[in-house]
Amino acid sequence: MQNRQIILKSRPAGRPTQDNFEIRPIEVPVPGDGELLLKSLYISVDPYMRGRMSDAKSYVEPFQVGEPMSGGAVAEVTESRHPDFSAGDVVVSRPLAWQEYQTVPATSVQKVDKNPVPLSYYLGILGMTGLTAYFGFLDIGQPKKGETVVVSGAAGAVGTAVGQIAKIYGCSVVGIAGSDEKLRYLKDELHFDEVINYHTEKDMEQAIARACPDGVDIYFDNVGGAISDAVLANINKFARIAVCGQIALYNATEVPAGPRIQPLILKKSALMQGFIIGNYANRLPEGLARLTDWVKKGKLKHRETVIKGFEKLPEAFIGLFDGVNTGKLIVETK
Ligand code: NDP
Numbered sequence: 049m050q051n052r053q054i055i056l057k058s059r060p061a062g063r064p065t066q067d068n069f070e071i072r073p074i075e076v077p078v079p080g081d082g083e084l085l086l087k088s089l090y091i092s093v094d095p096y097m098r099g100r101m102s103d104a105k106s107y108v109e110p111f112q113v114g115e116p117m118s119g120g121a122v123a124e125v126t127e128s129r130h131p132d133f134s135a136g137d138v139v140v141s142r143p144l145a146w147q148e149y150q151t152v153p154a155t156s157v158q159k160v161d162k163n164p165v166p167l168s169y170y171l172g173i174l175g176m177t178g179l180t181a182y183f184g185f186l187d188i189g190q191p192k193k194g195e196t197v198v199v200s201g202a203a204g205a206v207g208t209a210v211g212q213i214a215k216i217y218g219c220s221v222v223g224i225a226g227s228d229e230k231l232r233y234l235k236d237e238l239h240f241d242e243v244i245n246y247h248t249e250k251d252m253e254q255a256i257a258r259a260c261p262d263g264v265d266i267y268f269d270n271v272g273g274a275i276s277d278a279v280l281a282n283i284n285k286f287a288r289i290a291v292c293g294q295i296a297l298y299n300a301t302e303v304p305a306g307p308r309i310q311p312l313i314l315k316k317s318a319l320m321q322g323f324i325i326g327n328y329a330n331r332l333p334e335g336l337a338r339l340t341d342w343v344k345k346g347k348l349k350h351r352e353t354v355i356k357g358f359e360k361l362p363e364a365f366i367g368l369f370d371g372v373n374t375g376k377l378i379v380e381t382k
Pocket of ligand 1: 096202205224226227323369370
């Protein structure tokens with residue numbers, strides 16, 4: 049058995065490049081008592097990892113230079129030294145190192161059911177991104193039937209889930225994404241009411257005003273930057289703004305300037321709240337149960353962009369900043 053890992057070789061300045069990563073061979077480790085030997089099957093690449101590649105203080109510790117990258121993964125138990133697990137079981141764990149094989153304490157992973165959905169769903173709609181959409185939208189958005197919801201990063205993992213949940217709650221949904229192909233997917237397959245391509249639209253503020261004739265009641269912000277400035281200019285009184293992600297700013301090398309939004313928030317009596325999924329750690333089973341039910345009933349569709357090959361992890365991760373994915377971006381290790 050060969051084993052490889054991908055380490056953070058250097059911290060990026062601005063946009064990450066392949067040079068910030070290194071792939072290297074390592075020994076297959078031997079599990080001790082209470083441990084499992086895992087083989088990674090599917091590995092998640094996520095925008096938040098960009099924050100961990102820098103050493104700025106944040107809500108998660110930075111990756112260490114010379115150490116493996118890590119994140120969500122679905123893995124198969126190849127050897128068990130714990131009575132509750134057997135070879136062949138499939139588990140999820142956050143975080144697992146970007147490694148083909150690794151040992152972990154059995155208490156750090158959860159077994160998943162192989163049957164109801166494809167295993168990779170546990171990294172997307174039934175994993176971190178689905179739960180982020182669920183709690184951020186429902187808890188902060190407080191949607192009411194007939195309200196207008198705008199979601200940026202709409203064709204990505206979180207955005208596709210937010211838009212569909214908003215439809216389940218009877219809202220009118222406007223999605224903002226970066227290609228006409230993505231817009232077609234949102235409109236034709238996920239039944240978004242209106243869609244806007246921020247790359248080709250000249251005046252985003254006007255485009256949002258046209259798409260939202262009754263104004264914006266809820267804005268689910270996945271991207272930040274100029275797109276969010278344009279959405280905020282269209283909010284209604286008592287609007288709710290869930291700040292989920294700011295991918296447009298993750299590679300910024302200077303503090304970004306923008307409109308001072310406090311007067312707007314004041315005039316509109318609006319609520320703006322940032323959140324991280326970890327805030328909902330004690331409610332995850334509730335979210336997972338509802339998402340699973342919607343997926344089984346066909347109310348929530350899930351699309352993935354799957355890149356094959358463990359060594360493609362850096363390329364896949366960098367691709368997030370070019371919008372290579374529709375739905376959840378995943379690397380299949382084989
Ligand atoms: P996505 O699947 O949405 O992938 C990222 C997408 O962002 C790309 O496909 C691209 O789509 C878009 N994008 C990239 N660069 C830019 C840019 N400069 N301006 C506008 N859009 C851009 O990722 P996720 O669904 O996993 O995450 C979405 C957001 O939510 C991220 O900001 C992430 O950090 C955040 N997040 C927050 C969590 C939390 O706990 N708060 C948890 C999980 C995610 P396009 O072609 O449309 O440009």
